Amino acid sequence: MSKPKVFLTRKWPRKAEEALGEIFDVTFNKNDTRLSKIEIAKAFAIHDAIAPTFGDNIDKSVIEFGFNGKGRIISNFGVGVDHIDLETCKTLNIPVTNTPDVLTDATAEIAILLMLMVARRALEGEKEIRENVWPGWHPTHLMGSLMNGKTLGIIGMGRIGQEVARKAFHAFKMRIVFYNRSIIKQDLGFPIKQVSSVLDVCRESDFVSIHCPGGKETLNILNAEAIAKMKKSSFIVNTARGDVLDEDAVSHALSKGLIAGVGLDVYKGEPKVNKKLLMAPNTVLLPHMGSATLETRNAMGNRVLVNLKQFFDNEKPTDQIHLF
Numbered sequence: 001m002s003k004p005k006v007f008l009t010r011k012w013p014r015k016a017e018e019a020l021g022e023i024f025d026v027t028f029n030k031n032d033t034r035l036s037k038i039e040i041a042k043a044f045a046i047h048d049a050i051a052p053t054f055g056d057n058i059d060k061s062v063i064e065f066g067f068n069g070k071g072r073i074i075s076n077f078g079v080g081v082d083h084i085d086l087e088t089c090k091t092l093n094i095p096v097t098n099t100p101d102v103l104t105d106a107t108a109e110i111a112i113l114l115m116l117m118v119a120r121r122a123l124e125g126e127k128e129i130r131e132n133v134w135p136g137w138h139p140t141h142l143m144g145s146l147m148n149g150k151t152l153g154i155i156g157m158g159r160i161g162q163e164v165a166r167k168a169f170h171a172f173k174m175r176i177v178f179y180n181r182s183i184i185k186q187d188l189g190f191p192i193k194q195v196s197s198v199l200d201v202c203r204e205s206d207f208v209s210i211h212c213p214g215g216k217e218t219l220n221i222l223n224a225e226a227i228a229k230m231k232k233s234s235f236i237v238n239t240a241r242g243d244v245l246d247e248d249a250v251s252h253a254l255s256k257g258l259i260a261g262v263g264l265d266v267y268k269g270e271p272k273v274n275k276k277l278l279m280a281p282n283t284v285l286l287p288h289m290g291s292a293t294l295e296t297r298n299a300m301g302n303r304v305l306v307n308l309k310q311f312f313d314n315e316k317p318t319d320q321i322h323l324f
C-alpha cells in the first residue's frame, strides 16, 4: 500500500522532518519560502494531508480547493488555529489537529522573560553597555520594578496561562488573578482568584499577561477601556496573538505614561509591526519566539506525526479540534 502524501508548508527542524519522512510520503519546503494561498491550495489538492503553520492563510478557498482534490486532513504545526477557517472544515467534515501541551513551557518562559525584561529595563541597560555610555553604578541608575510579590493578572487561563501563573507563583511569589470565559474549578495547587471581566484583571494587576486564543471572539479583548483601568505602574505582556491587543490604544497609553511598559511577542499583521508601537517608549518587542526552542519544535513535529498516523490508521487523532 502506498504511503499517505503529506505537504509541509514550512521547513521543520531536521529531526522532526526525518521522522515524518520515515512514515509518510512527504513534500518538504526545502527553501522555507512563505507560500501563497494558491500554492498551498494546489498542494493540498494533490496531497492527503497538509501541515500548515501560523502565517499560512488557510481560508475557505484553500480548504475547498484541497477538498475537491485529494486533501482530507489539516494537521497544524502549532497550537493556535485562528489562521484556519474552521467553519469550512466543519462543513466539509475535514478534521483539524493542533499541537497543544508541548509548547506550554516554552511560551510561558517567554512571557516571564518579557515581564522581567520590561520591568527590569534590561534592553536599556544592554544598550548602555554596547554604546559605551554606562555612567557606572549609582543609586538611581536604571531603577525598575520588582516582579516579586506583585499581582499577576492572566487573561485566558488555559494551559499556557496556568503555566505562567505557576511559574510566577513559585518563582516570584506573585498573587494570581485571572479572567477566563468559563469557570476554572480545578485546584492548581496554589491560590488563584477568578474575576468576572478583563476590566477587573486590569484594575487589580501589576502585570497583565494575555493567553487567550486569537479569533473573532477575542479581537482587542485588551482595549482602551481596559487599559484605562490599569495603574500607571503596571505592565502588559502579550505572547498570545496580536489581534487580542488594541495596539493603537496601548501605544497611546505608553506615550502618555498611563502604563509603565509593554512586552510583546506577537503583533497584528505580523511580520509587519505597527509604527506607533515602534515609536512608543518602554517596550520590549520580540519576533514571535514563544515556542522557538529546538526541543519544542521537534516535539511539535512529533505531535503532527502522531495525529496524522492516528488519522490514517482510522483512529481519532488525539489533538483533533472539536469544531462547534
Ligand code: DGY
Pocket (backbone or CB within 6 Å): 053, 054, 077, 078, 079, 080, 081, 103, 290, 291
Ligand atoms: C502557536 O503554536 O500557536 C504559536 O504561536 C506558533 O504558531
